[in-house]
Amino acid sequence: MKSALIIGASGGIGTAICHQLEAQGTAVTRLSRSCDGFDLTDPDTAVKMLDQLTGAFDLVLVASGALEINGAVPEKSMRAVSAQAMMDQFALNAVGPALVLSRAQRLLPRDERSVLAVLSARVGSIGDNQIGGWVSYRAAKAAVNQIVHTAAIELVRTHQQAICVALHPGTVKTVFTQKYLGRHPAVEAEDAARNLLGVIDTLTPADTGGFFDWAGKRIPW
Numbered sequence: 245m246k247s248a249l250i251i252g253a254s255g256g257i258g259t260a261i262c263h264q265l266e267a268q269g270t271a272v273t274r275l276s277r278s279c280d281g282f283d284l285t286d287p288d289t290a291v292k293m294l295d296q297l298t299g300a301f302d303l304v305l306v307a308s309g310a311l312e313i314n315g316a317v318p319e320k321s322m323r324a325v326s327a328q329a330m331m332d333q334f335a336l337n338a339v340g341p342a343l344v345l346s347r348a349q350r351l352l353p354r355d356e357r358s359v360l361a362v363l364s365a366r367v368g369s370i371g372d373n374q375i376g377g378w379v380s381y382r383a384a385k386a387a388v389n390q391i392v393h394t395a396a397i398e399l400v401r402t403h404q405q406a407i408c409v410a411l412h413p414g415t416v417k418t419v420f421t422q423k424y425l426g427r428h429p430a431v432e433a434e435d436a437a438r439n440l441l442g443v444i445d446t447l448t449p450a451d452t453g454g455f456f457d458w459a460g461k462r463i464p465w
Contacts, residue, residue: 252308284340
């Protein structure tokens with residue numbers, strides 16, 4: 245992999261992915277809210293910054309996201325749903341990645357293999373939902389899965405070797421998840437990055453539009 249664009253590069257997973265790619269000799273372009281002011285909830289600024297990028301990237305990875313936004317914790321039931329909390333989740337976890345995907349076509353090589361990936365979450369799977377709760381976060385991740393699948397259908401029309409997928413990194417030990425680590429087995433960010441890059445390396449154009457976990461297994465929609 246010669247070049248990569250990592251969005252959300254200052255987060256736990258994003259940082260670890262950048263470090264591992266750079267250790268492999270990949271030229272990495274980083275974008276994040278804390279380092280560059282790249283804020284996916286500020287559409288005008290985000291689109292302007294994306295449109296200023298030049299060159300083709302073998303990998304474009306959206307690693308941005310949040311479980312809690314403005315102090316709103318995941319709902320335990322439908323009774324706890326708040327309109328504002330749900331809109332905040334969609335703005336960052338669905339609309340934000342959609343903006344990236346809307347500008348990504350020109351950032352990929354037309355006649356070579358490339359990967360366009362968005363970090364999703366298993367809880368965004370409708371088929372895998374057995375316990376309920378976490379309504380806003382689940383819905384936003386289900387939405388981004390549909391967005392990725394749609395983008396993949398359109399992308400293959402012009403980039404036949406491009407692969408566009410949603411990826412579940414597992415539960416990772418970051419600031420993002422620290423309040424919830426007692427509930428699920430978790431891995432360090434460096435291990436999650438290694439797992440994700442391993443999956444990315446094995447993807448083929450036949451996998452485009454899919455939803456995969458950190459081990460490369462398909463997750464039901």
